[in-house]
Amino acid sequence: MKRRKTLHRWTTVVAGALTLLAAVPANAASKPVSTYDSTTARPIDRSNVDLVAELQPLEKCLYEFGVYPAGGVGYKDSSLPYDHYTPLQASVLTLRAQIMRNNVDTVAGILIDSDGQGVSSMQVAVSSRTTDSQPSIAELVVNDPIASAAYDYVKGAAISVGALRIDAAPLRQQCTIREEFHSLRGVDGRPVTVYTSPSPGSGKMNVVTTPHYEEPVRQLAKRFASDVAIAIDSIEDAGRHDDFAPWYGGLRVNDGMGNCSTSFRVNVSSVITADHCAGSGPYGLNFVNNGSNVGWASNSLKAANVDAKVLTGSTYDNKIWTGPVDNTTTFIKAEGIYPYALAPANGQFLISGAQTGQGALTYQGIYNNAGTACLSSSWGYGCQLLELNAVGTICHRGDSGGPVGQYDPINSRVVALGVVKAVLGDQFSSHKCLITNIEAISFLYGGATIG
Numbered sequence: 001m002k003r004r005k006t007l008h009r010w011t012t013v014v015a016g017a018l019t020l021l022a023a024v025p026a027n028a029a030s031k032p033v034s035t036y037d038s039t040t041a042r043p044i045d046r047s048n049v050d051l052v053a054e055l056q057p058l059e060k061c062l063y064e065f066g067v068y069p070a071g072g073v074g075y076k077d078s079s080l081p082y083d084h085y086t087p088l089q090a091s092v093l094t095l096r097a098q099i100m101r102n103n104v105d106t107v108a109g110i111l112i113d114s115d116g117q118g119v120s121s122m123q124v125a126v127s128s129r130t131t132d133s134q135p136s137i138a139e140l141v142v143n144d145p146i147a148s149a150a151y152d153y154v155k156g157a158a159i160s161v162g163a164l165r166i167d168a169a170p171l172r173q174q175c176t177i178r179e180e181f182h183s184l185r186g187v188d189g190r191p192v193t194v195y196t197s198p199s200p201g202s203g204k205m206n207v208v209t210t211p212h213y214e215e216p217v218r219q220l221a222k223r224f225a226s227d228v229a230i231a232i233d234s235i236e237d238a239g240r241h242d243d244f245a246p247w248y249g250g251l252r253v254n255d256g257m258g259n260c261s262t263s264f265r266v267n268v269s270s271v272i273t274a275d276h277c278a279g280s281g282p283y284g285l286n287f288v289n290n291g292s293n294v295g296w297a298s299n300s301l302k303a304a305n306v307d308a309k310v311l312t313g314s315t316y317d318n319k320i321w322t323g324p325v326d327n328t329t330t331f332i333k334a335e336g337i338y339p340y341a342l343a344p345a346n347g348q349f350l351i352s353g354a355q356t357g358q359g360a361l362t363y364q365g366i367y368n369n370a371g372t373a374c375l376s377s378s379w380g381y382g383c384q385l386l387e388l389n390a391v392g393t394i395c396h397r398g399d400s401g402g403p404v405g406q407y408d409p410i411n412s413r414v415v416a417l418g419v420v421k422a423v424l425g426d427q428f429s430s431h432k433c434l435i436t437n438i439e440a441i442s443f444l445y446g447g448a449t450i451g
Contacts, residue, residue, distance in 0.1 A: 039268070040268060041267060041268040041269035042267045042268070042269065042449075043267070043269070044266070044267055044269075044270065044299050044310065044445045044446065044448060045073055045074060045445065045446025045447075045448075046299065046444075046445070046446065047072070047073045047074075047446055048072040048073060048074070048081075048304075048443055048444050048445075048446055048447075049301065049303055049304045049444050051069060051071060051072055052069070052303075052304045052444070053303055053304065055069060057175070057179070058104065058172065058175060061171075061174075061175035061178065061179070062100065062101060062104070062171070062175075064178075064305070064372055064374060064383040064384065065100065065171070065198070065372040066097070066340075066341060066372050066384075066437070066439075066440075067079070067097045067100050067101050068080070068081045068097065068443055072443065072446075072447075073446050073447065074443075074445075074446035074447020074448070075443070075447040078094060078146065079093065079094040079097035079098055079101070079146065079150075080093055080094060080097075081439060081440075081442065081443030081447065082337050082339075082439060082442055082443070082447070083447070084336070084337075085337075085339060087153065088118070088119070088153070088154070088157050088159075089119075089339055089342060090150075091149075091150040091153035091154050091157075092112065092119050092122065092150075092154055092159070092341075092342065093339055093341060093342070094146060094147070094150040095122070095141070095147060095150040095151055095154055095161070096110045096112065096122070096341060098141065098144055098146055098147035098150065099124055099137075099140050099141065099147060100171060102140070102141075102144055102147065103140055103171075104170065104171040104172045104175075105130055105170050105171075105172050106126055106127060106130050106131055106135070106140075106170055107124060107125065107126055107127070107140070107170060107171055108125045108126065108127045108166060108168040108169060108170055108171065108174070108200060108203065109125045109168070109171075109198060109200025110122065110123070110124050110125065110200065111123040111124075111125060111200050111201065112341055112342060113345075114342050114343060114344040114345075114347075115344055119159055119342055120159065120160070121159060121160040121161070121162075122154070122159060122160070122161045122162075123161075123162055123163065123164055124137065124140060124161075124162070124163040124164070125163075125164060125165075125166050125168065125200050125203075126163050126164065126165050126166070127165075127166070127167075127168055127169065127170040128165040128166060128167050128168075129167070129168075129169070129170070130170050131165070134163055134164065134165050135163055136163065137151060137161050137162065137163060138151075140163070166200075166203045167203055167226075168200070168203030168204070168227070169203075169205075169224075169227045173227070174198055174205060174227075177196075177205050177224055177227060177228065178196050178205065178374060180220060180223070180224075181194050181196055181207055181217070181220060182194065182196065182374060182376050182381055184213075184216055184217065184220055185216075186212070186213050186216055187216070191376050191381075192209060192213040192216060192217060192376060193209060193210050193212070193213055193235055193376060193377055193378075194207060194208070194209045194213065194217060194375075194376050195207070195208040195209070195235060195373060195374070195375045195376075195424060195434075196208075196373060196374050196375075197372075197373035197374075197385075197387060198372055198373075199229070202229070204226070204227060204228055204229045205224075205227060205228045205229070206228075206229050206231065207221065207228050207229065207230050207231070208230075208231045208232070208233050208235065208424060209230075209231075209232060209235075210232070210233070210234060210235055211232055214232050217230060218230060233424060233425050234423075234424075234425060234426065235375070235377060235422065235423075235424055236397065236422060236423050237274075237276050237377055237378065237379055237400060237421070237422045237423075245292075245294075245314045245315040245316070246314075246315040246316055246317040247262060247271060247289070247294050247295075247314060247315070247316050247317065248262075248316075248317055248319045248320055248321050248331055249261075249262050249263045249264050249265070249271065249319065249320035249321070249334055249352065249402070249403045250262065250263070250320045250321035250322075250352035250353060250354060250358075250402055250403055251289055251294065251321065251354060252289055252325075252354035252355075252398070253273065253277070253287040253288065253289055253294050253311070253354070253401075259354060259355070259398045260273055260274060260277030260287075260354070260398065260400045260401040260402075261273065261352075261353045261354040261355070261398065261399055261400060261401045261402030261403075261420065262294070262311065262401060262402070262403075263320070263401055263402055263403035263404075263416075263419045263420075264318075264320070264334055264403055264405075264416050264419070264438065264450050264451065265316045265317065265318045265334075265450070265451055266310060266441075266442075266445060266448045266449065266450060267445070267448050267449055268316070268449070269312060269316075270295070270298075270299075270310035270311060270312045270316065271294075271295065271310060271311050271316045272308055272309075272310055272401070272419055272441060273287070273297075273308070273309060273310070273311060273400075273401030273419070274307050274308060274309075274400040274401035274419060274420065274421060274436070275300050275301060275302050275306075275307045275308055275309045275379070276307055276377075276378075276379035276400065276421075277400055277401050287311050293313070293314055294311055294314055295310075295311030295312050295313045295314045295316075296311065296312060296313045297309050297310075297311060298310060298311075298312055299445070301441065301444050301445075302379075302380060304444050305374070305380075305381050305382055305383045305384075306382065306383065306384050306436060306440055306441065306444060307379060307382040307419075307421050307436050308419055308436055308441050308444075310445075318333055318334060318335050318451040319331040319332065319333055319334060320332060320334045320352050320403050320405075320414060321352055321357075321358075322352060322358050323357060323358055324357040324358070325354065325355065325356070325357040327357070332412070332413065332414055333412065333413040333414070333451070334403060334405060334413060334414045334415075334416060334450075334451055335413055335415070335416070335450060335451020336413070336415045336416065336450060336451060337415065337416055337438055337439050337442055337450055338405060338406045338415040338416060338417045338438075339439065340386050340417060340418070340437055340439065343363050343365070343406075343417070344363070344365070345363065345364070345365025346362055346363065346365060347362070347363045347365075347406075348360050348361070348362055348363075349361045349362075349363055349388060349404050349405060349406055349417055350403075350404060350405050350406070350407060350414055351390075351394060351395055351399065351402060351403070351404050351420065351433070352402060352403050353395065353396065353398065353399025353400075353402035353403075353420060354398055354399065354402060355393075355396045355397060355398030355399045356393065356394050356395060356396055356399050356402075359390075359394035359395070360394070361388035361389065361390050361394065361395065361404060361433050362388060362389040362390075363386070363388050363389075364386075364387045364388060364389065372384070372385075373385040373386070373387055373434065375421070375422060375434065377422065382421065382436070384436055384437040384440035384441075385421060385422075385434045385435065385436060385437070386417070386418050386434070386435050386436075386437055387424070387432050387433075387434060388404070388432065388433045388434075388435065389430070389431075389432065389433070390423075390430070390431055390432065390433040391429070391430050391431075392428070392429070393428060394433070395420060395423060395431070395433030396423070397423070399420045400420050400421065400422075401419060401420060402419070402420045403416065403419065403420075404416075404417050404418045404419070404420060404433075404435045405417050413451075416438040416450045416451070417435065417437075417438060418435030418436050418437050418438050419435055419436045419438065419441065420433065420434075420435050420436075421434045421435055421436050422434040438450060
């Protein structure tokens with residue numbers, strides 16, 4: 001049988017000091033995010049993957065910016081792909097989505113300030129290139145009852161909402177810029193490895209590529225002049241041992257080609273990992289841990305440009321490992337979804353990868369990273385990426401597929417933020433940890449329950 005496990009408070013060592021990670025906002029931690037019966041398994045519904053595949057280019061680009069299409073299954077037909085946010089969270093996120101959806105030729109981005117306890121302000125960045133005056137929020141939500149109702153609720157909660165004009169491309173032009181860079185081919189005819197990340201605070205699209213593809217990327221950048229910021233760095237898709245099922249997140253799994261990690265249980269019946277963690281080795285699509293079967297890979301989200309899939313065929317628990325990579329005694333419950341758009345800049349989040357073990361990551365914040373980054377790599381075109389800062393060997397090769405979340409001390413759990421995708425920069429020093437937004441994964445799996 002499994003060894004007895006002791007629940008420890010989730011902590012991390014930073015620069016020699018033991019630091020408790022910041023809690024989720026008070027309005028998120030006061031009650032469980034979901035009322036779903038976590039003891040009952042249910043199948044994954046892929047209807048929303050088909051919905052995304054049929055979107056027109058602009059709609060698909062907005063989806064990649066975190067503006068989800070209406071008409072999906074598994075959640076209410078609104079701007080939210082998840083029904084269990086608090087009323088205030090839902091109103092802020094709905095207002096963000098509807099303003100972006102309805103003003104693609106005017107709005108350049110939306111900046112949300114969060115102090116870790118809740119939202120303090122919201123600013124709509126309007127392109128000065130497309131309007132001679134600064135519109136009011138009332139003008140941006142006119143004729144949209146969903147946006148108007150959300151705006152009224154947010155104002156009633158005493159959250160400051162305003163607009164500011166900036167010299168930046170509006171959303172439609174940002175979509176064109178992104179499409180151009182991710183369609184780029186090198187002299188060898190192969191897709192260029194490139195990363196694009198909107199930065200509403202700077203008014204630019206951050207574009208990162210490797211030294212091998214620097215020349216074609218810089219040539220293309222000349223077409224967009226001041227709308228992009230080019231950087232050259234390394235980009236690479238990014239163990240702990242257990243004995244047997246039920247399997248936890250943060251587990252080392254091997255597909256016969258290399259090691260990856262598991263992250264969060266989904267719909268009770270499966271566990272999430274990265275889609276690029278698939279090989280054609282002796283195990284094929286079967287993943288093992290220390291010789292024991294963890295599950296068969298299925299339900300890839302690559303068709304929706306999301307680097308995720310699930311393992312099924314065994315039993316899984318709503319827990320993730322804590323402590324170092326050789327630990328098999330401490331864990332914590334993991335459930336719910338943390339809305340990235342409300343995450344505080346410089347807020348700390350948890351990683352529990354099979355290579356790293358337990359560590360801390362720092363969120364860039366929506367001013368510097370709109371949480372809607374995309375990466376073209378050897379795996380293909382992947383979007384719905386969030387960018388966090390990492391140091392040393394935290395977020396390393398082998399952590400791909402592993403969990404990243406926010407510690408919630410009130411409910412003694414970790415709330416899911418995302419799944420490790422890739423490393424941007426030198427993975428042995430200060431670098432970026434790119435993760436796939438868990439909100440998008442839940443949406444694509446038909447409003448799936450995380451945990």
